[in-house]
Structures are given as C-alpha cells and as structure tokens.
Amino acid sequence: MAQRILEPGEIETLASRDVPRIILADRDSLFAARAERLRALAATSAIGDYLQLLAVLVDAQHAQLAALRPERLAELQSAAMAQQPPAVAAAGMPPLHAASLARDDEWRSILRALCRTCLEHGGFPAEAHGVLERLIAAPDAWLDAQADAVLEVPGAAAIDAVTAPFVMAALQVYWTALALAFKPTDLAPMADAPGLCPLCGTPPVASVVHARAPHSSYRYLSCALCACQWHFVRVQCSHCGGVGKDIAYRALAGIDGDEAAAARDAAVRAETCDHCHGYRKILYLEKDPGVEPVADDLGTLALDLLLGEEGYQRVSQNPLLWQASGD
Ligand SMILES: [Zn+2]
Ligand SMILES: [Zn+2]
Known part of the structure; x- marks a missing residue:
C-alpha cells in the first residue's frame, strides 16, 4: 500500500489535536501561589514594598474565594450559566463573557471585604487608606460603573485608575469562582x-511556556x-x-550586562512584534518553576520601561496596576 506523505499543514493539525487546549485555575493554589511569588519577588525588587502590599491583597483574594460556601457558589454559577442560551455557546462565544454577563451583588461584597482586610492589615500608606475607605463607602451604582469600565463594557464611564486594582481584584475572585463550574x-x-x-x-x-x-x-x-x-x-x-x-524576544540584562544572553536565558522575556509594535511578557516555567503571570509581569516593570523607550506598547493592562489611558 502506497504511503501518502503528510503536507506541513496536516502535520500541524494532527499535532495540535493532541495539545491540551485549556488549563483552568485551581481554587486552592491560584491566589496562594501568586501571593507567595509576589513576596519572593519583593525581596529583590526596587518596588518591594509595593509588591508586599499587593501580596496582602492577593492573600485576601484567596481568603474570599476559599470562604464561598458550596451552596452559594453553585447559586452564583447557575445564575451565570442561565444567562447564556446554548446556541450562543455553540457559536463559540465565551460563556462567561466579561463585558456582557450580569454580575451578582456578591462581587461588591467581595470588594468591600478585600478593602476591609487591607485596612485592618495596617501596612498600607495613608493615601491607600483613603482609597480603601472611599471604596467601602461608595454607592453600589458607582462600583458597578467602575466594574463596567475595567471590563470594557461599551459606553462605560472613565476608569478611576486609583481604585481600579481593587475593583479588578474583586472581579477576579468573582470570575474565578464562576470558572470553577467548567472542565x-x-x-x-x-x-x-x-x-x-x-x-x-x-x-x-502574559503567556506561559509550561x-x-x-x-x-x-x-x-x-x-x-x-x-x-x-x-x-x-x-x-x-x-x-x-x-x-516581526517577532523578537527581549529581557533585562543580568548583572554582567549581557542583554543577548539574558534574552536567551531569562525566565521572563518580552515577546515584541514589529508588525503592531506591541509586546507581552512570556514566562518560562522550565527556567524558573515559580514564575506566575500577574506577579512576574509586575516584577519586571523595568523591562516595560525599556521597551516603552524603544517605542513598543504594552497590549494589555496588568490587573493589579492600572494606568489611566494616555499615561
Ligand atoms: Zn478569562
Ligand atoms: Zn503584533
């Protein structure tokens, strides 16, 4: 029997069929690992104090996700699922579409609880206390408008950059809880x-190479x-x-100043694109098993400064460090 040689496109199709396409977050380890990584990065970072405070916020996220009782979690999940008719899911729309899903009030309870935990911690500077107190006291409608803004709901109000990281932190807990309903x-x-x-x-x-x-x-x-x-x-x-x-990789030079070696060996690099002049970080677990997308993106802000000077633009925000557009 004659053997047919596969064309390159067919080989890729066959190969990609075997790739596990989706990895979902783990309720017990997602925020715990992120907080641990933030603390590890803080030890050697120029913004170490800031990363330590973010670790307090991420610990509070872990506690809020862990505290959702099974019945309440099931209630939130089924209310979210009920909003998506099967035909929409079949058409390839994301089933928990951030910009169109009607959120349960729970997300605001999570937000206020996160703010109270940060206030009680006592380590946040006075300006941050003001922000946290403002969020706790804010009218529900204002908080919902800010959630719409960070989730890019069409026609939403302007983002309040100072409160956005806390709003986003609460929404992360809420969406992660809903995502637990999926395999x-x-x-x-x-x-x-x-x-x-x-x-x-x-x-x-960011992206991660496993x-x-x-x-x-x-x-x-x-x-x-x-x-x-x-x-x-x-x-x-x-x-x-x-x-x-158009694609290239950049990293911060190590203490030896060798940028080419760093671009080859670093656990966190930027993947730059000369077609759109954008970039995102790419993390290599093989080089460092502790890397974590949100934490290591924040831990390499010097790389953002370098790329910004060279005319490359970040193509998405870090959820815990919001910059007003135009910054
Ligand atoms: Zn998502
Ligand atoms: Zn591009």
Whole structure:
C-alpha cells in the first residue's frame, strides 16, 4: 500500500489535536501561589514594598474565594450559566463573557471585604487608606460603573485608575469562582479571536511556556480576569497574529550586562512584534518553576520601561496596576 506523505499543514493539525487546549485555575493554589511569588519577588525588587502590599491583597483574594460556601457558589454559577442560551455557546462565544454577563451583588461584597482586610492589615500608606475607605463607602451604582469600565463594557464611564486594582481584584475572585463550574474539555480557544480568553473574552496578562507533561513546552495565554490559560502557538504575536521576522524576544540584562544572553536565558522575556509594535511578557516555567503571570509581569516593570523607550506598547493592562489611558 502506497504511503501518502503528510503536507506541513496536516502535520500541524494532527499535532495540535493532541495539545491540551485549556488549563483552568485551581481554587486552592491560584491566589496562594501568586501571593507567595509576589513576596519572593519583593525581596529583590526596587518596588518591594509595593509588591508586599499587593501580596496582602492577593492573600485576601484567596481568603474570599476559599470562604464561598458550596451552596452559594453553585447559586452564583447557575445564575451565570442561565444567562447564556446554548446556541450562543455553540457559536463559540465565551460563556462567561466579561463585558456582557450580569454580575451578582456578591462581587461588591467581595470588594468591600478585600478593602476591609487591607485596612485592618495596617501596612498600607495613608493615601491607600483613603482609597480603601472611599471604596467601602461608595454607592453600589458607582462600583458597578467602575466594574463596567475595567471590563470594557461599551459606553462605560472613565476608569478611576486609583481604585481600579481593587475593583479588578474583586472581579477576579468573582470570575474565578464562576470558572470553577467548567472542565477544560468544555472549552476550546476561539477560532476567530485566539488572543482572547475562551471563557470570559478578556485579553491575557502574559503567556506561559509550561514545563510539565502533558503541557510541557506548549505556550498558553493567561487570562487577566478568570486565570484560564489557553493554548496559543509559539513565536506569534498574541495581539495581531504577526509571525516570523516581526517577532523578537527581549529581557533585562543580568548583572554582567549581557542583554543577548539574558534574552536567551531569562525566565521572563518580552515577546515584541514589529508588525503592531506591541509586546507581552512570556514566562518560562522550565527556567524558573515559580514564575506566575500577574506577579512576574509586575516584577519586571523595568523591562516595560525599556521597551516603552524603544517605542513598543504594552497590549494589555496588568490587573493589579492600572494606568489611566494616555499615561
Ligand atoms: Zn478569562
Ligand atoms: Zn503584533
């Protein structure tokens, strides 16, 4: 029997069928690992004090997610699922679409609880106390308008950059709780929007190359909201789809000043694109098993400064460090 040789496109199709496409966040470890990583990075960071305070906020996120009782969690999940007719899911729309899902009031309770925990901690500076007290006292309608703003609901109010990280922190807990209703096999990357989260439609904060089977050496984009990770081919811009010579990797030079060696060996690099002049960070678990998308993105702000000076633009925000647009 004659053997037919596979064309390159067919080989890729066969290969991608075996790739586990989705990795969902783990309730017990997501925020705990992030807080631990923030503390580890704080020890050697120029913004160490700031990272330590963020670790307090992330600890509070962990506590809020852990405190949701099973009945309450099931109630929130079924209310969210009921909003999506099956036909929409079948059409490839994200089932927990951030910009259109009607949120339960629970998200505001989570926000106020996060703020109270941070206030009680006592380590936050006076200006932050003012922000936290303002959030606790804010009318529900204002908080909902701010949630709409950070979730990019069309026609939303302007983002209040000072309160946005706390608002986003509460929304992360809420969306992560809803995401627990899904199994990886329920989802697949969106064919017409491969750079957006297939669960909630949010852009990724960074990407991660995994080091352990069955995900080993595959690259996943990591959602800034629900922490879902979805497969995305390597050496391709996750913003515009640019490939080939437009893609390059940058990292901060080590103490020896060798930037080329750093770009090869660093556990956190920036994947730059000369087609759209954008970039996102890419993390390598093989180089450092502790890297975490939100924490390590914040831990490498010097790389953002370097790339900004060279005319590259960040293509999405870090959920815990909001910059007003135009900054
Ligand atoms: Zn998501
Ligand atoms: Zn691009």
